[in-house]
Amino acid sequence: MPDSHRILLKGGTIITVDPELGDLTVGDILVEDGRIAAVAPDLGPLDAEVIDAHGMIVMPGFVDTHRHTWQAPLRNIGSDWTLGQYSAGMHRGFSTYFRPEDTYAGNLLGAAEALDSGITTLLDWSHSVETPEHSDAAISALFETGGRAVFAHACGASRWQMPSAVDHDRDILRIRDQYFSSAGQLVTLAFAARGPQFASHEVTLRDWELVREVGAPVTVHVGDGEWGKTRPVAWMNEHGLLAEDVTYVHCNTLADDELRMIADTGGSASVSADIETQMGHGWPATGRLLAVGIRPSLSIDVCTSNGGSMFGAMKTTISIQRALDNAAEPNPGEQQSLKLGCRDVIEFATLQGARAVGLGDRVGSITVGKDADIILIRTDALGMRPLNHPAGAVVYSAHAGLVDTVLVAGRVVKRGGVLTTVDAERVGKLAEETRDHLLRSAQAGDRIPDAQLGGDWLPGTVRAPSGDNDGATERSQA
Numbered sequence: 001m002p003d004s005h006r007i008l009l010k011g012g013t014i015i016t017v018d019p020e021l022g023d024l025t026v027g028d029i030l031v032e033d034g035r036i037a038a039v040a041p042d043l044g045p046l047d048a049e050v051i052d053a054h055g056m057i058v059m060p061g062f063v064d065t066h067r068h069t070w071q072a073p074l075r076n077i078g079s080d081w082t083l084g085q086y087s088a089g090m091h092r093g094f095s096t097y098f099r100p101e102d103t104y105a106g107n108l109l110g111a112a113e114a115l116d117s118g119i120t121t122l123l124d125w126s127h128s129v130e131t132p133e134h135s136d137a138a139i140s141a142l143f144e145t146g147g148r149a150v151f152a153h154a155c156g157a158s159r160w161q162m163p164s165a166v167d168h169d170r171d172i173l174r175i176r177d178q179y180f181s182s183a184g185q186l187v188t189l190a191f192a193a194r195g196p197q198f199a200s201h202e203v204t205l206r207d208w209e210l211v212r213e214v215g216a217p218v219t220v221h222v223g224d225g226e227w228g229k230t231r232p233v234a235w236m237n238e239h240g241l242l243a244e245d246v247t248y249v250h251c252n253t254l255a256d257d258e259l260r261m262i263a264d265t266g267g268s269a270s271v272s273a274d275i276e277t278q279m280g281h282g283w284p285a286t287g288r289l290l291a292v293g294i295r296p297s298l299s300i301d302v303c304t305s306n307g308g309s310m311f312g313a314m315k316t317t318i319s320i321q322r323a324l325d326n327a328a329e330p331n332p333g334e335q336q337s338l339k340l341g342c343r344d345v346i347e348f349a350t351l352q353g354a355r356a357v358g359l360g361d362r363v364g365s366i367t368v369g370k371d372a373d374i375i376l377i378r379t380d381a382l383g384m385r386p387l388n389h390p391a392g393a394v395v396y397s398a399h400a401g402l403v404d405t406v407l408v409a410g411r412v413v414k415r416g417g418v419l420t421t422v423d424a425e426r427v428g429k430l431a432e433e434t435r436d437h438l439l440r441s442a443q444a445g446d447r448i449p450d451a452q453l454g455g456d457w458l459p460g461t462v463r464a465p466s467g468d469n470d471g472a473t474e475r476s477q478a
């Protein structure tokens with residue numbers, strides 16, 4: 001809950017992401033009752049708790065619109081895996097050995113790591129919640145961490161054997177009533193649908209009836225790799241499933257007319273550039289989305305492969321899109337300007353993320369009246385000095401270790417580089433115990449008995465997807 005007292009963030013370099021306010025070389029922000037009450041170059045001395053922001057970049061907290069948070073204890077185990085190896089190792093393998101306490105430990109670590117790195121809103125794309133107890137554990141960790149979060153319920157491993165013929169678990173109705181009936185709380189609910197790539201068409205249509213019954217926003221993977229060529233969005237459009245509260249994750253191999261269908265129906269997109277390039281989903285769709293008028297949000301996806309901070313996601317996104325843009329130019333060095341700027345990518349990682357998860361009027365920019373989800377980034381490190389282009393420094397030079405202070409709805413959850421809402425040592429230990437349990441169970445079981453740490457173990461691959469969904473028997477999964 002927001003603090004009732006006043007906080008004055010004094011003398012920082014402010015990147016507001018508010019189109020009217022822009023950037024302030026030096027400025028103050030007044031936070032009152034958890035909301036942003038004033039932004040100006042100098043608010044003078046005020047009766048408020050002062051946080052000295054000199055030498056800091058002050059900006060809105062990041063929004064990660066798609067992360068399979070439960071996987072955090074298996075961090076980097078798949079950094080050299082293909083999509084097929086990830087499907088075999090993670091979904092057919094480790095996911096089946098998660099006990100509710102492991103889901104809790106995973107979500108606690110993943111959510112704490114996100115908050116620590118300045119991600120103040122995390123959409124937890126939770127697709128290893130096989131039982132109600134698993135869901136309870138995942139949600140409990142999100143509430144405990146103190147960040148803003150969206151619990152996106154996606155069932156468990158048994159419903160991710162593709163194409164699934166099993167309907168979405170109706171336990172989501174219990175979850176809605178038990179945890180998400182009161183307005184104004186920091187953790188909210190979304191429906192993480194498998195959609196036509198991962199479930200049969202019949203099941204998808206029935207799942208969307210449940211979507212309407214639940215009344216929560218939707219997030220769905222579409223356009224990753226070969227599946228995207230089966231025109232999943234065109235099929236959804238024919239069946240009236242496209243809507244403005246749907247976030248389309250990946251979008252790499254969707255056709256241009258499908259991207260336009262998303263734009264025409266007001267939907268949002270989530271680009272996970274790190275994982276899309278590793279797993280062969282196709283080129284990140286950033287530029288193609290922009291061409292149809294969709295400004296995408298960014299996401300981390302799986303920490304079993306890539307890092308969990310938005311700094312990495314921004315850098316990969318801008319680097320790849322600039323490479324694509326330059327490759328399309330006959331004389332790249334003679335362009336008037338680059339098409340994609342650092343401020344654009346910061347906006348994707350903040351305001352567009354907030355819009356994608358339905359919180360665009362609450363967070364995502366430093367705007368008077370919005371909730372104070374704000375981060376302070378140190379600029380005294382050698383790699384940040386001298387500070388000549390704040391947005392450029394955030395995208396290309398900053399990292400999670402420089403996030404000094406984090407506020408969520410005006411509550412200080414990180415100060416002086418230390419998270420105050422969770423015991424980091426306990427979180428790390430729980431995650432290591434879970435990792436040990438998962439490895440022991442895997443080695444004693446018959447799914448991935450050769451599982452090992454260290455990077456040399458490559459799980460047997462699952463057959464690559466092909467053809468129309470209703471005909472296939474076995475699929476890799478995102």
Ligand SMILES: [Zn+2]
Pocket residue numbers: 066068125221249301478
């Ligand atoms: Zn995903």
